[in-house]
Amino acid sequence: MHSIFYYSKELAKFDFGPDHFFKPERAQKTLELCRRYGLAELEQMTIKNPIPLQKEKLLLGHSADYLDVLLRVGKGEIFQEMLSYGIGTKDNPPLRGIYDWSSKCAAATWGGMIELLDNSYDVIFNPLGGFHHALYSQAEGFCYINDIVIAIKEGLNRNIRITYLDIDAHHGNGVQDVFYDDDRVQFISVHESGKYIYPYSGFVGESGEGKGKGFTINIPLPPKTDDELYLGAFYSVIKPLIKEFSPDVLVAQLGADSLVSDPLTDLMTTNNSYIEIVGELKKLCNKILATGGGGYDIYRTARCWTLAWGILNNTEPRDEFAGLVGGMMFGPEMEVSSLHDEPYLVTGPEKDKIRKEVNETVEFLIKRHHL
Numbered sequence: 597m598h599s600i601f602y603y604s605k606e607l608a609k610f611d612f613g614p615d616h617f618f619k620p621e622r623a624q625k626t627l628e629l630c631r632r633y634g635l636a637e638l639e640q641m642t643i644k645n646p647i648p649l650q651k652e653k654l655l656l657g658h659s660a661d662y663l664d665v666l667l668r669v670g671k672g673e674i675f676q677e678m679l680s681y682g683i684g685t686k687d688n689p690p691l692r693g694i695y696d697w698s699s700k701c702a703a704a705t706w707g708g709m710i711e712l713l714d715n716s717y718d719v720i721f722n723p724l725g726g727f728h729h730a731l732y733s734q735a736e737g738f739c740y741i742n743d744i745v746i747a748i749k750e751g752l753n754r755n756i757r758i759t760y761l762d763i764d765a766h767h768g769n770g771v772q773d774v775f776y777d778d779d780r781v782q783f784i785s786v787h788e789s790g791k792y793i794y795p796y797s798g799f800v801g802e803s804g805e806g807k808g809k810g811f812t813i814n815i816p817l818p819p820k821t822d823d824e825l826y827l828g829a830f831y832s833v834i835k836p837l838i839k840e841f842s843p844d845v846l847v848a849q850l851g852a853d854s855l856v857s858d859p860l861t862d863l864m865t866t867n868n869s870y871i872e873i874v875g876e877l878k879k880l881c882n883k884i885l886a887t888g889g890g891g892y893d894i895y896r897t898a899r900c901w902t903l904a905w906g907i908l909n910n911t912e913p914r915d916e917f918a919g920l921v922g923g924m925m926f927g928p929e930m931e932v933s934s935l936h937d938e939p940y941l942v943t944g945p946e947k948d949k950i951r952k953e954v955n956e957t958v959e960f961l962i963k964r965h966h967l
Contacts, residue, residue: 599641599719599909600711602704603627607646607724610697613689617860617892618738623723625898626905633913633935635906646704646722648696649746653706657745657774662733663695666740670695682735694740701725702743705887709747712845712883713754719884719908723901726849726889728768729795737794742770744849747885751845752780759843759881760784761834763873764851764889765861767798767814771849777806782813782841784834786826788854788863789816800957803964813837813961818953819862822942823869825954826854830873833961838880846881850874851889852900856940860892866937867900874904884908899935 608624627643630636636643654663665681672692678684691697701724708720728744729737744760748771751758760775762768762785775781783804790796804812815829838846852870854863877884886908891897906913913935942950961967 597640597718597910598716599638599721600708600717601627601630601636601641601643601905602646602708602720602722602724603643604645604700604724607697607700610693612691612738616689619894620724622891622894622897622901623888625894626723626901629898629902629935630905633902633906633915635902635909635911635913638909638911641909644704644707646700646707648699649703649706653746653750654699654702654741656749657730657732657742659733666698666735667695681733683740687738688735688740698727698741701727702741702746705743705747705885706750708885709750709845712885713751713756718882719886721886721905721908723888725887726764726851727770728762728764728849728889729766729770731770731773736770737766739770744771744847744887745774748775748781748847756844757841758782758845758847759838759841760847760849761838761877762787762849762851762889763854763870764849765854765858765863766793766851766890767795767816768849769795769797772798772802772812775808776804776812777808779807779811782811782837782843784813784815784837786815786817786829786834788861789818791816792819793861800960810965813965815957815961817863818950820864820942820946820950821954822864822940822947823866824941825951826863826865827869827872829954829958830876832958833965833967835876835880836967837965843881845883845885846877848877848884848886849889850886850901850904851891852897853890853892855891855893855896855900857893857896858891860890864940864942866940867896867903868937868939870900871903871907874907878908903935
């Protein structure tokens, strides 16, 4: 197999501001951990630096007027019109350089799709991608350019079938909106219910329309859902649906904000369920385009993505500095002396209530899709 890890030190240093939750430095922490655990110089892998994506490709996902506004903002202009495009909010501040930065992040995901289809690559990972909230003419939820939509549309231009799986704790609304009526894209999002968190969408009844009816699958989960129930939903619904659809390419948004320590969400999973799912994805499709996404405990996110990169490359991580550096370099490793989290389970009456809600959702989807 052959794989690509997209990375740019310049992109990882981009700063959304001291009070903003989104920290691109997660990509740098991930690569550092990969180096430490022997996952950055694998024989089959290449580290590639993305270049800016041409506007004609950005137009696969966005309107020309929106891109013009984003370009002006990126040059340092501040003007009233930008607010109507979602720029100038607390989530999406007007940042100098944001056009070029977003374009390069999108270039890695788009380029990954090209590498999968035109060359001999099997696995692509872009930790600086996964901006699933950006809309056609609107910045939303820390997302300015929807790299996922652009890459999937490029794939569709090559007449392939694509499964998009989103395990970010937030619903992938920007991707769902674009492919809601398209039977060539199987959209699956498992996330904390929109009853509780942004973007307040992704309910089980959202299932597509027209030709795309039944090709959109949403699995909203209640707060405090743990590994056991999360994996139950995966094996009962997600795995059989992907297997049945049999995609040519599986695009996976591997946001790590469903973890118990994440400051923006209320799910209670660990990276044990996370990496089990990544391992199952390897069995379901030979071509995987993976991106980052959410994950606001940056060290735990880096651990998740490091483990995922190892699994995608069929390689076990090994501590290159065991006995010399210990766990001091990456903070949360000290908690478990490993990349792997300690198990965590919710128990008692609270677990019973959560289980009931998750089971109702799973049973509804099993019945609807005749699983």
